[in-house]
Amino acid sequence: MITLDILDLPLWEKMKARRALFSFDLEITARCNNDCRHCYINLPAGDRQACSKELTVQEISDIADQAVALGALWVLISGGEPLLRDDFAEIYLLLKKKGLLVSVFTNATLIGTGHIELFRQYPPRDIEVSVYGVTMESYERVTGRPGSFASFMNGLNRLFDNGIKVRLKAMAIRSNFEELPAIAAFCRAHTKDFFRFDSQLHLRFDRNEKRNLMIISERLTPDEFVALERSDAERFSALEKSCDLLVNEKFTYRDDDYLFHCGVGKGSFTVSYDGKFRLCSSLWASGTVYDLRQGKLAEAWNEFVPNIQNMRSCSPEYLGKCRSCAIVNLCLWCPAHADLETGELDRPIDYFCQVAHARADAIEEAARHENIV
Ligand code: SF4
Ligand code: SF4
Known part of the structure; x- marks a missing residue:
């Protein structure tokens, strides 16, 4: 309640x-x-x-x-x-x-x-x-x-x-x-x-x-990761359908330092x-x-x-990068994995970042292709 x-x-x-x-x-x-x-x-x-x-x-x-x-x-x-x-x-x-x-x-x-x-x-x-x-x-x-x-x-x-x-x-x-x-x-x-x-x-x-x-x-590799998602029609169409929500230039927690x-x-x-x-x-x-x-x-x-849940970050790298990232919803990043990967809860993870960008490129390319067809 x-x-x-x-x-x-x-x-x-x-x-x-x-x-x-x-x-x-x-x-x-x-x-x-x-x-x-x-x-x-x-x-x-x-x-x-x-x-x-x-x-x-x-x-x-x-x-x-x-x-x-x-x-x-x-x-x-x-x-x-x-x-x-x-x-x-x-x-x-x-x-x-x-x-x-x-x-x-x-x-x-x-x-x-x-x-x-x-x-x-x-x-x-x-x-x-x-x-x-x-x-x-x-x-x-x-x-x-x-x-x-x-x-x-x-x-x-x-x-x-x-x-x-x-x-x-x-x-x-x-x-x-x-x-x-x-x-x-x-x-x-x-x-x-x-x-x-x-x-x-x-x-x-x-x-x-x-x-x-x-x-x-x-x-x-990020390319293999995305190629695999694209090869699975069901999965990729789910990703595409919600891409408006997943890629959002206005998506930002700039004023929010919660982890x-x-x-x-x-x-x-x-x-x-x-x-x-x-x-x-x-x-x-x-x-x-x-x-x-x-x-x-x-x-x-x-x-x-x-x-x-109330933990916050004061890391400029994290606040300036992940917390104001337009493609954060395509990213596998989270504080728990950041800790396992880097030893800190609020550090970006290079591999996850590369995968997120490869996903964003694939969605953009699929949208372009649909517009042409
Ligand atoms: S790791 Fe990269 S893609 Fe993921 S949220 Fe941070 S800046 Fe965005
Ligand atoms: S617990 Fe680990 S080692 Fe065991 S079957 Fe699952 S993935 Fe394999």
Whole structure:
């Protein structure tokens, strides 16, 4: 409910005041049985230290109770690979029994008979599976694990054969670039209502430099990034249709030095495998993380989040560039990624800037072409 007193606030203040918890993401483990080249989170499946830090079933239950009390309706169980946990079924069921809609992100390689029985008896909202390749060669080039393609196909077919609601997504990276049309065709043939590909590779939450270099080496060039979007008629026409809104010379926050202009902290939050509360999954900057093992969710949501939303910048580079950028809506820039890429929340990111300009050029060229035709 919007309280009357916010009607007196400036527009941005009003937007920030409209907060109602709707959903949350639970990264129940950072461990994974794959070792994908682009992965921003994974630790080895047998990492005992990581395992010992994972939230217990009781801790997850407590956090979920607190989230439900604050109004949450929907939870996403993710990882790492959530099915690596022996107590996955217990966690899944306890969340269902609290009345939450439950989605699961999985690589599908560990789907067994028990999971199928569980999902048949207590259906998830959906299971979202990443398709890294549709041949053994490309799939395992990405995952780095021999045998993973056969396990993936086996798990996926089990889900399909048992009528479990599956959504598919693909990461567009250098290691599977040549196969992307085949991956898109595979996804569209298997799911009618949903398929998306993501070309934005995030840097690692643990800031592992060697792994970050690997992620950067997997990024598409700005031209490839845009060529891929143009090759997907559905996606490019959505981009074109809203281009009036996306490219706007008058778009400027020159008088506004707030850092966060996205939906962060308005309706959802993320909890890491060891109980760290963040406003979104990518926001790991110092001072923006709240330890739920030391405090309560209500304090994190009601007191901590507004403080983060109120963060401002005094960087002339940021205020003069990104905050008055006509194509900011075409840009993947955000404070969380700026921190992961540059160590600061308010620094422009060269690669994202190049991608945004390539997108703007493509939209402009398509508009010119339409006018000529
Ligand atoms: S399957 Fe997912 S979590 Fe596992 S390594 Fe690959 S991207 Fe990371
Ligand atoms: S990074 Fe570049 S394109 Fe993106 S908002 Fe900043 S100035 Fe604009």
